[in-house]
Amino acid sequence: MRALVINRSPARFLTARVLKDHLTDKAVESGPLSLKDVDAPQLPSPEWVRLRPLLAGICGSDVATVFFSSSRYFEALTSLPFTPGHEIVGERIDRPGERFVVEPALTCAIRGLAPCRFCASGQTQLCESIAIGDLKEGMQLGYCASTGGGWSNEFIAHDRSLHAVPDALTLEDAVMIEPLACAVHVSLRPTVRRGHLAIIGAGTVGLATLAASSVLGEYDSITVVAKHPIQQLLAKTLGATQVIGTDELVGVARRLHSSQRVGRYLSNGFDTVIDAVGSGASIESAIETVQPGGEVVVAGMPPRQSLDLAPLWHREVTIKGAYAYGTEHLDANTAARIKIPTENRDIRTFTIALHLAEQLRLGRLVTHRYRLNEYVPALRKAYHGGREDAIKVVFDLTKRKSVHDA
Amino acid sequence: MSTDKRPPVALARFVLRRPTTPGSMIPPRVHATGTNYDTSFSRNEVVRRVRAFLVDVGIAPLTRSITRPTIINASALDGLERPIIFVANHQSHLDTPLILAVLPPELRHHTVVGAGADFFFDRRTKGFFSSTLLGAIPIDRVRPSRASAELATRLLLEGWNLVLFPEGGRTPDGLTQELKSGAAQIASKVQRPVVPLFIDGTYEIYGKTADRIHPGPTTVVIGEPLVPRVGERVADFNERITGALGVLGREVATDFYTARQPGGALAFPAPSRSWVEAWRTSDHRHQHSGRRRWPKMFGSRS
Amino acid sequence: MPRPGFVLEVDRATPPTLFWHGESFRLERLPRGSRILYPPEPLNPIGDVRGAIDHALDNPVGDVQPLSSLLNPNMKLTIAFDDVSLPLPPMAAPDIRSLVIEAVLERAAQAGVTDVVLIAALALHRRMTESELRHALGNRVYNAMAPRGQLTQHDAEDKANMTVVGETDRGELVELNRRAVESDLLVYVNINLVSMDGGHKSVATGLASYDSIKFHHNVATMVHSRSFMDRHNSELHSSNWRMGHVIKDAGVKIFQIETTLNTATFPDSFRFLSKREWEWNLRDRGSFIATSEALKRTPPHLARQIFQSIRSPYGVTGVCAGEVEAVHEVTLERVYQQQLVRVDGQSDILTLGLPFIGPYNVNSIMNPILVYCLGLGYLFNMYRNKPLVRKGGVVILSHPNRPEFDPAFHPSYVDFFEQVLTETTDPLVIESKYEESFARDPWYIHLYRTANAYHGVHPFYMWYWGAHALDHLGGVIILGGDPKATRRLGFQSASTMADALEMARSIVGPDPSITHLHSPPLVMADVY
Structure with a gap:
């Protein structure tokens, strides 16, 4: 079978990192990613099934991996060589025609282990078993050498991680369910979901978070910082109260409550700021524009960076991470508002995402589709994103007649 | 073999830097500032010559270009013999360099200036530059100080000219203030002549409230030497100096003859601090800035 | 004896017309038959x-x-x-x-x-x-x-x-x-x-x-x-x-x-600005070329500083003192004597060159809101009886209209531009929806009282200043204006005069009549 594989090659990693800004195409070509004929992965247990991807998204974290710009923290949490791709809608090879989205987290249950304390409580995103059990190291499918990933003709997934896609959803809507689940988790992270919200960044994470927050929260206003025209356009249609440029955030935050601004100090600001960029500058501006005592949720994957934390200390800002998805606790109001049937209000994030997908129709965020062998322009597009009018770039694998023709 | 495992860099650092004092030892000596600052180094012959050079080629020409002084009665300075006490009204920090610029080189190179100990000698670096560049000596202006008076007396006896501003500080509003008697006292003690100087215009250039220098014209009127009379009380001598400064001040605004008429306006010190007084003392000069000189300060807002 | 102002009809022999363009100039050839309103020459000042x-x-x-x-x-x-x-x-x-x-x-x-x-x-x-x-x-x-x-x-x-x-x-x-x-x-x-x-x-x-x-x-x-x-x-x-x-x-x-x-606005080095183009001698043409070429090569902030350091050799034409209304009647008469020019009939298109300075950017930056105010507030209103342009006509302003703001002098302008104009440009909506919150914003008040900032409500007044023009006009085009900033103001930008006129024709119809208000110096039209 054909698959895009990331190999262990320090020289290629470095080349990709050096060239990525000015010679993006060259960086992909000379980078660690290559299209190969590989053996299909072994099924670790009978509970695992083989799937054929139909659409597989390129996530920001995938791009960071390909260009070696992610934090070295993740190095040990993956197992090379692996096939990337964890935003997948696919069909079972043994039962073609049935569409599934994959919940890619490789948790205790998937790894054939007894649940750890986090899994037991439903917080699977915090699962302790990243390196043990049936599989090699990897937080998610798409970072693990044992499972394969979406950027291929075939991969394997645990039966329990499959969610059937309702017929009403298009393939594009379905491939956006995984990012939407992340966004739902981010949107439910703030302690209080009222008042004024700002979302910095309008890439896939930012826009999906905007869409999720507008239905899951009761905000007076949602301000979105969007850099590029297509982002601004989509942000408006997805429910932003106002869409502004990067350097306008402080002014808007100040005007919100007519607060005092002394140098970089702001006496009041947004109740909550969600950072969907993950750069030092965006986190700093989040810390500076949230109200004193407010919350900043970091949704974009941040690389290693230097931050001025003086305002965090002085304004007693809480900064929270928001990774992936697990089990959410929905209050009765919210549950009623989004009309989700729930008994004990503890509900899987993926279930909420599946429920909201029909309403939000995030398939419109899929702007570009590429074949697997067009991976160079695909990654280039994904890397440049809004600058080249792209939001979500996906690999289109529907055209391939048979997976076993190799 | 040494057991010290520290890398050579750390050792070198220890050798090159001054070692720190252990906490239980006596703290290092605190350097004297204020009236206790020792300015004797600045009167050493080498430093004196360096200062003379710096003043002649730097400070004096620069001051002249900023203040464009008109000197009235410059001939009064001819043939004066050291040591002299120069007494002037005080409008600006520019007064000291202006006086130095106005004095003939012979007098200028052997002159020390009484400067406020609390302002010019509050830190050692400031004291160093004040005394090196201007020949400043610390004078306590808050209360009569024996140390200041003795230092001034001793320097006069050694042959140094002394510049004093007996108003005790720059004028807050451009008007003259009452003279303190210190200058008269020192003069009586050493029996040396006092030459009164009236400086006009430096307040407008760089007064106490100004935020930057606004170059403009100035006038310096030099009075005839006043010698303390035998048996004259200090207060009376101070009164005479005040009177002489008053005449010089009127001469700036009017002319030689009118200034010496009895009962003229513009008394010294100013009888009131009202704007009317300031307005009258400034009517001899219409102070329009005129065309800006090159280089223009593009973008300057203040 | 200074010559009075007059209206010139452009013919084939008319040299190109000087337009202010912010911190630079443009020479534009207006179509034949266009009218150019030339100001009167400066009156003789009082000697003593x-x-x-x-x-x-x-x-x-x-x-x-x-x-x-x-x-x-x-x-x-x-x-x-x-x-x-x-x-x-x-x-x-x-x-x-x-x-x-x-x-x-x-x-x-x-x-x-x-x-x-x-x-x-x-x-x-x-x-x-x-x-x-x-x-x-x-x-x-x-x-x-x-x-x-x-x-x-x-x-x-x-x-x-x-x-x-x-x-x-x-x-x-x-x-x-x-x-x-x-x-x-x-x-x-x-x-x-x-x-x-x-x-x-x-x-x-x-x-x-x-x-x-x-x-x-x-x-x-x-x-x-x-x-x-x-x-x-x-x-x-x-x-x-x-x-x-x-x-x-x-x-x-x-x-x-x-x-x-009087209107002796520019020092000798800019003498060509106050002369009529066909009277430019060799020196004027030389200094025009030298100045405009030099300005093209000067970064905008430097050009701004050069222009802001200009001091005008104004001459005093009258001083009058006493009771307010009596004094003002005398004064108005003197102002009209210097600035008023009779014009017959309105036109479809009015062209205006906007200078580097307006009342509110002395020693500062002319931001887009001030460009708007200078063009549609001040210059548009330089008329008596009727506007120079007919109802539904078009005004073409010449200015670079860069989105630059002075953060110290115009803090509320920045927010007005970024937060109000993005929502609406309708003066009535702006007034009812936003004025109060800007006017009472304690931070603007603080900056107004203690720093050197315009009051929070001031950009609103700028916008109202042009309300009559917005109400009267069918369209506004900014010649050479930054497209994004111009769109934010609700106008269109054009890169050449030909384009601007073409765009204007689509609003006022083919074969429009054109009037140009020649400035500097100041001139006021008495339109019959």
Whole structure:
């Protein structure tokens, strides 16, 4: 079978990192990613099934991996060589025609282990078993050498991680369910979901978070910082109260409550700021524009960076991470508002995402589709994103007649 | 073999830097500032010559270009013999360099200036530059100080000219203030002549409230030497100096003859601090800035 | 003898026309048959200005005694003066205000008046900097008054030092500077650069609070001021006049001193600016080429600083003192004599070259909102009777219109541009939805009172200033304007005059009539 594989090659990693800004195409070509004929992965247990991807998204974290710009923290949490791709809608090879989205987290249950304390409580995103059990190291499918990933003709997934896609959803809507689940988790992270919200960044994470927050929260206003025209356009249609440029955030935050601004100090600001960029500058501006005592949720994957934390200390800002998805606790109001049937209000994030997908129709965020062998322009597009009018770039694998023709 | 495992860099650092004092030892000596600052180094012959050079080629020409002084009665300075006490009204920090610029080189190179100990000698670096560049000596202006008076007396006896501003500080509003008697006292003690100087215009250039220098014209009127009379009380001598400064001040605004008429306006010190007084003392000069000189300060807002 | 202004019809022999274009110029060939309104040449100035001031103070017009006889030692005397927004560009020293105030103070000193206070009549403008005050007042006045705290700047937000004088019969609140109202005599020293300035507006606006100013600085008033340069047809002025009567009835004694300038706007190095193009000699053409080529190669901020350092060699054409209304009639006559040109008929398209300076960006940046205000507020309104352009016509403004702001002087402008104009450009919506929150924003108030910032509400007034033009016009095109910033203002940008005219034709129809208001210097059209 054909698959895009990331190999262990320090020289290629470095080349990709050096060239990525000015010679993006060259960086992909000379980078660690290559299209190969590989053996299909072994099924670790009978509970695992083989799937054929139909659409597989390129996530920001995938791009960071390909260009070696992610934090070295993740190095040990993956197992090379692996096939990337964890935003997948696919069909079972043994039962073609049935569409599934994959919940890619490789948790205790998937790894054939007894649940750890986090899994037991439903917080699977915090699962302790990243390196043990049936599989090699990897937080998610798409970072693990044992499972394969979406950027291929075939991969394997645990039966329990499959969610059937309702017929009403298009393939594009379905491939956006995984990012939407992340966004739902981010949107439910703030302690209080009222008042004024700002979302910095309008890439896939930012826009999906905007869409999720507008239905899951009761905000007076949602301000979105969007850099590029297509982002601004989509942000408006997805429910932003106002869409502004990067350097306008402080002014808007100040005007919100007519607060005092002394140098970089702001006496009041947004109740909550969600950072969907993950750069030092965006986190700093989040810390500076949230109200004193407010919350900043970091949704974009941040690389290693230097931050001025003086305002965090002085304004007693809480900064929270928001990774992936697990089990959410929905209050009765919210549950009623989004009309989700729930008994004990503890509900899987993926279930909420599946429920909201029909309403939000995030398939419109899929702007570009590429074949697997067009991976160079695909990654280039994904890397440049809004600058080249792209939001979500996906690999289109529907055209391939048979997976076993190799 | 040494057991010290520290890398050579750390050792070198220890050798090159001054070692720190252990906490239980006596703290290092605190350097004297204020009236206790020792300015004797600045009167050493080498430093004196360096200062003379710096003043002649730097400070004096620069001051002249900023203040464009008109000197009235410059001939009064001819043939004066050291040591002299120069007494002037005080409008600006520019007064000291202006006086130095106005004095003939012979007098200028052997002159020390009484400067406020609390302002010019509050830190050692400031004291160093004040005394090196201007020949400043610390004078306590808050209360009569024996140390200041003795230092001034001793320097006069050694042959140094002394510049004093007996108003005790720059004028807050451009008007003259009452003279303190210190200058008269020192003069009586050493029996040396006092030459009164009236400086006009430096307040407008760089007064106490100004935020930057606004170059403009100035006038310096030099009075005839006043010698303390035998048996004259200090207060009376101070009164005479005040009177002489008053005449010089009127001469700036009017002319030689009118200034010496009895009962003229513009008394010294100013009888009131009202704007009317300031307005009258400034009517001899219409102070329009005129065309800006090159280089223009593009973008300057203040 | 200076020549009067006139209307030129463009023919084939007409040389290209000079347009201001911010900190640079454009030479544009207007289509044959277009009209160009050329201003009158500068009137001959008064030779002995100090003598004229003395004469005016000693021979006041209206029912007032000479200034000297109004002064006594125990009185409270307040002298208010126009702020940095006049004249434009700043006048070469000595500024006429300094000469007048010196003459007033001379008399006050002779009379022994000790309680004298000077107030810069800022209204809601920014506070003046020290060097601006020194320039306007002269060093002699500054040095005598400033250290004693007798030189103050009006603070419309200092409620403790404001006092309600009364209400007009239409319920307009008159709230003024307490010191000015409680003085035994208020002397107002003005510069009447254009016919909008002066009269009762000097005190009723210059020394008023926001709560008072908002009664005439609003959309309804501005739309009914046709134009606000024509005091007798201006609702803005009617309101101010009503307030003036309230002030007078409340017993506030005002001694108004108004001065008029000629239009000698530029120093010798820019002489070509004030000459008619066909009269440019070799030197003028040479200096035009040298200047415009040099400006093309100069970074904008540097060009701005060069232009902002220009001091105009204005000549004084008249000084008049006495009772407010009597003085202002004399003044208006003098302004009209200098600036008014008769024009027959309106046209479809009006073209305007916008200079680097307007009333609100002295020593600062002309941001897009000020570009709008200068074009559609000030220059559009330089008419009497009828606008130069017909209803539904098009105005073409020439200016780079870069989205640059001065963060110190115009903090609320930035927010207005980013947060209000992105939502709407309709003056009525802006007024009802946003004005209050900007006007009461404590941070803008803080910056207005303690730093050098325009009041939070000021950008709104800029927008209202153009409300009459927006209401009247069918379209606005900014020639050479930054496309994004221009769109934000709700206008279109064009890169060449041909494109601009083409775009205008799509609005006013083919074969339009075109009028160009040639500036500098200032000119006012009397349209029949």
